[in-house]
Amino acid sequence: MELDFSPVLTYLPTLISGVGVTFVIAVVVGLFSVVGGLLVAVISIYTNKVVSWPLRFFIWLFMTTPLLLQLYFLYFGLGEWILIPALVVGVLGLGFHYMAYNADIFIATIRSITNGQYEASRSLGFGHLRTLYYIIVPQAFIRSVPQIGNNLILMVKDTSVLSAIGVAELVYASQYAISVSFRPFEFFIVIAVIYYVINLFMEFGQSRLERLTAYRR
Amino acid sequence: MSTQNMTETPMVEIKNVHKSFGDLKVLKGIDLTVDRGKIVSIIGSSGSGKSTLLRSVNHLEVIDEGTILLDGVQVNRPDMKGLAFERHINHIRQNMGMVFQHFNLFPHLSTLDNVTLAPRKLKGMDRKTARELGMEYLERVGLAAKAEVFPSHLSGGQKQRVAIARALAMQPKVMLFDEATSALDPELVEEVNLVMRSLAKEHMTMLIVTHEMAFARDVSDWAMFMDGGVVVEEGPPDKFFTNPDHERTRSFLKKHLDSNH
Numbered sequence: 001m002e003l004d005f006s007p008v009l010t011y012l013p014t015l016i017s018g019v020g021v022t023f024v025i026a027v028v029v030g031l032f033s034v035v036g037g038l039l040v041a042v043i044s045i046y047t048n049k050v051v052s053w054p055l056r057f058f059i060w061l062f063m064t065t066p067l068l069l070q071l072y073f074l075y076f077g078l079g080e081w082i083l084i085p086a087l088v089v090g091v092l093g094l095g096f097h098y099m100a101y102n103a104d105i106f107i108a109t110i111r112s113i114t115n116g117q118y119e120a121s122r123s124l125g126f127g128h129l130r131t132l133y134y135i136i137v138p139q140a141f142i143r144s145v146p147q148i149g150n151n152l153i154l155m156v157k158d159t160s161v162l163s164a165i166g167v168a169e170l171v172y173a174s175q176y177a178i179s180v181s182f183r184p185f186e187f188f189i190v191i192a193v194i195y196y197v198i199n200l201f202m203e204f205g206q207s208r209l210e211r212l213t214a215y216r217r
Numbered sequence: 218m219s220t221q222n223m224t225e226t227p228m229v230e231i232k233n234v235h236k237s238f239g240d241l242k243v244l245k246g247i248d249l250t251v252d253r254g255k256i257v258s259i260i261g262s263s264g265s266g267k268s269t270l271l272r273s274v275n276h277l278e279v280i281d282e283g284t285i286l287l288d289g290v291q292v293n294r295p296d297m298k299g300l301a302f303e304r305h306i307n308h309i310r311q312n313m314g315m316v317f318q319h320f321n322l323f324p325h326l327s328t329l330d331n332v333t334l335a336p337r338k339l340k341g342m343d344r345k346t347a348r349e350l351g352m353e354y355l356e357r358v359g360l361a362a363k364a365e366v367f368p369s370h371l372s373g374g375q376k377q378r379v380a381i382a383r384a385l386a387m388q389p390k391v392m393l394f395d396e397a398t399s400a401l402d403p404e405l406v407e408e409v410n411l412v413m414r415s416l417a418k419e420h421m422t423m424l425i426v427t428h429e430m431a432f433a434r435d436v437s438d439w440a441m442f443m444d445g446g447v448v449v450e451e452g453p454p455d456k457f458f459t460n461p462d463h464e465r466t467r468s469f470l471k472k473h474l475d476s477n478h
Binding site: 062069114116120122124128133134138142215217 | 234275277303304307309310313315316317319321322324325326334335338339367370380383384386398429
């Protein structure tokens with residue numbers, strides 16, 4: 001089989017716009033899932049069962065079912081009643097999915113902070129909320145960097161699943177180009193390389209952040 | 218203590234304090250008065266209730282019965298609930314410095330930030346003033362050179378000295394030491410003791426829970442021996458450490474003075 005990459009060049013603008021969409025999704029979902037995961041973790045640890053049990057159920061639900069199924073539920077299920085753009089459904093679905101995974105990690109790291117930290121802060125005169133804000137959460141966040149980084153890398157790859165509900169991210173864009181050029185392998189190779197490069201940068205950022213925070217642990 | 222000065226409010230007053238953990242009675246009616254500028258040492262074996270008593274003063278343990286007063290203000294307020302009590306206790310705690318056995322420095326903050334966080338956030342001190350204040354207290358514990366270093370790069374003795382500076386920076390009325398040197402390697406104990414001695418010279422009111430008998434004898438104005446949740450014996454250190462009345466005190470001191478030399 002001969003490889004011919006010239007169609008890739010022809011459809012480069014399509015791929016670039018796909019990369020753009022993937023990038024935007026990744027950034028929004030990244031922020032949403034990290035900030036949301038932290039909030040879910042803090043609320044589920046420090047409130048009563050009426051609040052924390054539904055949150056735990058939410059985490060459990062999103063961690064035990066496939067992402068694709070969750071997206072179908074949101075897109076086609078909710079589509080019965082309201083029309084939401086695929087991009088919005090995709091961002092919310094992927095966001096909630098990774099919010100659950102991140103919350104699970106934050107819960108573990110918050111619990112790993114010794115009670116002595118809490119007591120030291122309280123003994124200085126800090127209230128409960130300020131102790132969480134200034135002492136507990138920052139330390140838990142630093143301890144979470146390696147695992148949250150891994151989750152974000154997984155998340156970037158999972159943006160491709162959004163092609164199943166018609167979000168025009170990188171894989172969806174290439175499918176269009178393949179359907180008109182009939183050169184699937186060339187496109188698959190190119191987008192594989194693109195994901196690889198994106199994750200190379202993310203791994204670099206992750207290890208840098210780990211090194212920057214190591215002495216603060 | 219019994220040296221009464223009727224005109225002055227005692228700095229710390231502990232009256233008939235009871236505390237249980239489940240079925241286990243840890244404090245069975247403790248009374249103690251600490252006058253302004255005095256140093257009281259509380260000694261006793263582990264499980265005697267001495268740490269629980271000290272932690273009760275800071276309300277880290279909630280007592281079941283009795284009253285604790287700081288400078289005439291009641292610390293425990295069973296009549297107060299929720300946010301009102303939270304505000305009350307946060308305010309009270311700003312006047313008490315607490316030093317823990319395991320230092321509990323904040324690992325994500327530099328040495329200086331450990332010292333200045335509370336003055337900045339609780340007293341609204343601006344960064345520059347707080348920095349000057351922080352450096353002043355780090356200077357006092359001999360660690361000004363380590364201001365930008367993080368706790369993970371400090372020795373145990375240095376950590377505890379920073380923890381003392383952190384507590385002092387709130388300019389508390391009383392300092393509570395909960396086995397401040399128990400977790401330290403023997404060669405690091407003296408540097409922390411030195412800082413505590415310098416506080417004693419400046420007439421800081423201190424409540425010290427300790428296993429260091431020689432140190433307690435040196436710095437204290439009053440010593441108290443607890444066992445099984447009650448005060449067995451108390452008195453001025455001269456008598457307390459050389460000629461105690463009770464057999465239990467005597468055997469405890471003998472054991473500890475021997476092992477401590």
